[in-house]
Amino acid sequence: MSDTVAKELADFVLQIEQRSQFHAGYPYNLSCDYSAIAKFFNFLLNNAGDPYIEPDFGLHSRKFEQEVLAFFAHLYKIPENEFWGYVTAGGTEGNLYGIFLAREIYPNGILYSSEDSHYSIPKAAKLFRIQHNVVNSQINGEMNYEHFEQLISENRNYPAIINLNIGTTVKGAIDNLDKVIEILERNQIKDYYIHCDAALSGLILPFLDGAPQVNFQKPIDSVAISAKFIGSPLPCGVVLTKKKWVEKVETAIEYIGSSDTTILGSRNGHTPLILWYAMKTRGYDGLAREANTCIDNAQYLFQQLKIREYPCMLNNFSNTVVFQKPSQRLIKKWQLATFENWVHIIVMQNIDREKIDTFVNELLLEEGLLNNVQDFQLQPALHKYR
Secondary structure, X not given: OOHHHHHHHHHHHHHHHHHHHOOOOOOXXXXXOOHHHHHHHHOOOEOOOOOOOOOOOOOOOHHHHHHHHHHHHHHOOOOOOOEEEEEEOOHXXXXXXXXXXXXXXXXXXXXXXXXXXXXXXXXXXXXXXXXXXXXXXXXXXXXXXXXXXXHHHHOOOOOEEEEEEEOOOOXXXXXXXXXHHHHHHHOOOXXXXXXXXXXXXXXXXXXXXXXXXXXXXXXXXXXXXXXOOOOOOOOOEEEEEEHXXXXXXXXXXXXXXXXXXXXXXXXXXXXXXXXXXXXXXXXXXXXXXXXXXXXXXXXXXXXXXXXXXXXXXXXXXXXEEEEEOOOHHXXXXXXXXXXXXXXXXXXXXXXXXXXXXXXXXXXXXXXXXXXXXXXXXXXXXXXXXX
16 A cells, blocks of 8 residues: 555544544434454445345345344334345435335325425435325424324325334424324225334334334334444445235346345345344343433433523434524534524434533533523424423
C-alpha cells in the first residue's frame, strides 16, 4: 500500500472517529464491535435466492440467516411452520416487500398510511401503482383514527392495505393496532392486509413492560424491522411475513438453484452473519437491557429539557426526543435531524447520560435560553412520556 493511500485512509478514520463522538440525530447504535468476525470480509458471501433453499452456489451464509429469522419469529410470536422472512438491506426494503405482497394478494386494494409514515411507503405506492390514501396524523405523529375511519368507510368496497407505524421516523409515535382492527371490524372490512413498519422500534418495544403488543398473534401480515438498534457497520434489517403469502410470488430460477422470493437478486451474505453474532453474544436478555436503558435515558433527556422549560416532546415507549430547533452550529456539530422548527435526538446505546448532560449544557449556553424561553405553541398532548 502506497503512502498516499495509507494517509487517506488514516485521515478518514480520524474523521469518522470524530464524527461518531457527536452523532445524536439519527437512529444508529454506534456501540458495536465486530472485530471477531472481520476475517469473513475477505470472502465473498452472496445469499441470492430464497433463504431456506440450499443453492448450487456455495459461498453463502444461509445457516446464519435462518437462525436470525428464527430469533425474530420467536420475538414476534409466529409459529416456525407458518412464517417466512429474509435479511434485507434495511427498513425500506422490508416496507417495499410488505406492500408488494399486499398488492399481489389484493390487486385492487387501496393503501392507507399516515402522513407521518416513512417516505418508503409512498415510494412503494408509486412503484407498485397502488391507489394511496394518506391519513391525517395527530400532533404527536400518531394516526388520526377518525380520518382513517372516514376514508375506510368511503371505500368499503375495496380491500384495505394498511401501513401502521410502530415508531414514526420523526416523532417515534406508535399507531394503535387494536384501534385499527376495531375500525375494520366496525366497517365490516373483510379483505385487508396489515403491514407494520416497526423500523427502529422493532427491537425495542418487545422488551418493554406495558408496551403495545404488535405481533402475529394479532391479524398482521408482515413486519419490517431495521437492524439499527442492534448496530451494524452495514445497513440491514429483517422482514417477516406469513409463508402462505410468499407462495403467491415465488418463481423458480434454475441457474441459481433456488427460488426468487425476495426484492433483490443477490443479497448481502455478511449482514446475516453480523446479526447472528450480535444475537449470540447479547441474546434476548442483553437486548432487553439495552432497550430499557435507551428508554430511560430518553426520559432523562426529556426531563432535563422540560424542567428548564425548553420546548420538547417524547411519545410513550419512544427513544426519540423532539425539541425546538437550536442554532445551526449545534445542529451541524451533533448531526441533528431537522424538520420545520424542530429537531430530534434519538437516544441510542452510545448516547449515555454524560453525553446528554454535555449536549443540554451546550444547548442552553448556545441559545441563551436559561431564563428566556420562547412560548411553546404545541398542544399539551404532545408532552407525553412513560
